[in-house]
Amino acid sequence: MTDQNVVVDDEVEVLIVGGGPVGLTARALLERWGVRVLMVERHSELSPFPRSRLINVRSMEIFRQLALDERITGNAFAPEFGNIRFRDTLTGPDYTMANWVGVHAPIPESPALGVITSQDRLEPHLLAGAAAPVRFGVELIDLTEEADGVVALLLDHGRGARTRVRARYLLAADGANSTVRQLLGIGTAGPGVIADISTVVFDADLDRLYERQPSGVLFLAHGSFIRIYPEGGWAWLGQTPGEADRADWPGFLSRVLGIDSEEPIHVLRVQHWEMKAYVAERFGHGRILLTGDAAHAIPVTGGLGMNAGIADVHNLCWKLAGVLQGWAAPTLLDSYEQERHPVAHRTLRQAVANAELLFQVQARRREHLESGAAASEEIELPWSERYFAQLGLVLGVAYDSDAVLADGSAPPDPADEDADYVPSTHPGHRMPHFWLAPDRSTLDTFGEWFTLLTPDPAAWEGQVTPPWPLRVESLPAELGGLGPLGAVLVRPDGHVAARWQDGPPGDSVLSEALTAITGK
Incomplete structure (x- = not known):
């Protein structure tokens, strides 16, 4: 250099x-x-x-x-599009569907x-x-x-x-x-590369076929179909067909979508990529x-x-x-x-x-159709309705590191850690959402600072000295599961750094905690 x-x-x-x-x-x-x-x-x-x-x-x-x-949100899809539908073709009936939890409808666990x-x-x-x-x-x-x-x-x-x-x-x-x-x-x-995928962006007059049942993604027997924007635009993505460089993409799309081959399809972009x-x-x-x-x-x-x-x-x-x-x-x-x-x-x-599991479902449907059976006949799916309920993975992530101070209590134990979310102020967990006012959540108290949430801010006055950025906010005891003098220290990323359920055990406990968390 x-x-x-x-x-x-x-x-x-x-x-x-x-x-x-x-x-x-x-x-x-x-x-x-x-x-x-x-x-x-x-x-x-x-x-x-x-x-x-x-x-x-x-x-x-x-x-x-x-x-x-x-x-x-202003130019995103309406919430009713927050689902996945499974069909053999664009024009066929659904054989199952699943909603994205926290997208299809509001949930009490979040203000968002x-x-x-x-x-x-x-x-x-x-x-x-x-x-x-x-x-x-x-x-x-x-x-x-x-x-x-x-x-x-x-x-x-x-x-x-x-x-x-x-x-x-x-x-x-x-x-x-x-x-x-x-x-x-x-x-x-x-695993590394698990599939070679193609994305095809195209124009076609498909509104009349699509709008009867809105969906974020349609999983078909061959690949997936999406509406790109609320006002229009279409894309298909799926495993790259053989000789893709010489593929007749309009003809291919007509076949896999199950639409009239006379329907004009104008391919705008094709991108080949690896699913890694x-x-x-x-x-x-x-x-x-x-x-x-x-x-x-x-x-x-x-x-x-x-x-x-x-x-x-x-x-x-x-x-x-x-x-x-x-x-x-x-x-x-x-x-x-x-x-x-x-x-x-x-x-x-x-x-x-x-x-x-998706590839298994699509392979089963293709075999089902190729066997000559009626497309409307049901086949058993390899997952339950809970499979796409991922709230535990989305909101239930808990950290265990030197930037979290354990308090000796047992963390929550959900039945399914990926599907189930149990709100908790246990150290390491995302601080739960509670409404503090009609338009103000506990999550709105976090920012470019640490946040101390406590039923009695006066009990914690004088605890912190510079250099740490800190704000103290009032939290009703019943919301945080705290005693009258208890407190929860929340990191800027919204995860609980430390918790004192019964109040400050000493005059410098908060400074000591911040020193341990930040190493400063």
């Missing part, structure tokens, strides 16, 4: 590599903390493909914290509602949600770690120029084929941290991948801010991998199971 033709930029605190939903969310979160950020994205613009489809209720809680939830929208509709809202600079058409091609930072070599494809950027930390959100992960030599664990399934062996090295698909490639079945990446950066960004602003030690960043690595493996297991 000593080439005299390389221009040296000013230093930034955090360099984000990758401008998808995860990187854009990190940019917005870090800017709220006052961190100086630069984002680079190797493509010349935001993604033109619909790609990710579901923003679950937990991600919408995060976007509510960023004041982006109403913008995102998940939405169905396309990635190319989401990303502009995230881009507009922060002012930190973004450089499109700029690719990271090399990096070097130093004692006090990272030096990244960037290539500007538009100008053909190379730039060297120094950052205190580098956040990699550069996707499943992450250049950063490869440069670090970090391996992956998991793995978790990185490590989530970074030193001052370089992996997030989103760079850290874990989650199959799209179940809508878990993008949401897991958004949760990654929500977990990480407050820790980065604390280290950069001096109220947390660098060791706090170790808790990122401690907390998110097990969640990634758990999420991967669920998504791979989703994919395997």
Whole structure:
């Protein structure tokens, strides 16, 4: 990196590599903390493909914290589209369906509602949600770690120029084929590529066939069918057919959708991609941290991948801010991998199971149809109605790390940890949603600070001294399961850091807790 033709930029605190939903969310979160950020994205613009489809209720809680939830909902699908339907063809009857919990209808466990929208509709809202600079058409091609930072070599494809950027930390959100992960030599664990997939975006006059029963996704005997936007646009995605490069896509779509071959179909874009399934062996090295698909490639079945990446950066960004602003030690960043690595493996297991079962169902339906049996005859599905009820995985994630102080109590034990969510103030869990006022949730008390929720704020006065950002909020005792003087300390990411059910055991207990949590 000593080439005299390389221009040296000013230093930034955090360099984000990758401008998808995860990187854009990190940019917005870090800017709220006052961190100086630069984002680079190797493509010349935001993604033109619909790609990710579901923003679950937990991600919408995060976007509510960023004041982006109403913008995102404004051009998303109505809640009644928050379901999955199974048919043999577009024109056939449903043989089963399942609702996405927390998307199809409001739930008492959250003030937010998940939405169905396309990635190319989401990303502009995230881009507009922060002012930190973004450089499109700029690719990271090399990096070097130093004692006090990272030096990244960037290539500007538009100008053909190379730039060297120094950052205190580098956040990699550069996707499943992450250049950063490869440069670090970090391996992956998991099945790897589980399917070769094609996405075909097309125009056709299908409203009359589709609108009788709205759906976020239609799983067909051959692939899946989606309406891209509320006002129109269509896409099919499924396992890539043989000789795809020479495929008659209009004819293929007519067959798999079961529509009249005379119906005009205008193919707009075709994208071939690999459905990958793995978790990185490590989530970074030193001052370089992996997030989103760079850290874990989650199959799209179940809508878990993008949401897991958004949760990654929500977990990480407050820790980065604390280290950069001096109220947390660098060791706090170790808790990122401690907390998110097990969640990634758990999420991967669920998504791979989703994919395997989906492929089984579709294979059974194809065999059923090829046998000459009537399409309306039922076949047994390999899952129960609870299979798509993933609230335990979405809201029930609990962390066990050095950034959580155990209180000696037993955590809740749901019957099914992925399907069932049991609200709890147990340390490590997401602080439950309770309404404090008609339009104010406990979740609305969290932000760029720690939050102490207590029935008696006066009992905790004088407990905290700088440097930690902290706010104290009143919480009725019956809502938190606390004694009259008890308290719950909540981290900026909404997870319970510590709990004192009966009141402060000493005059410095809160400062001692924050010292232990932040290492400062």
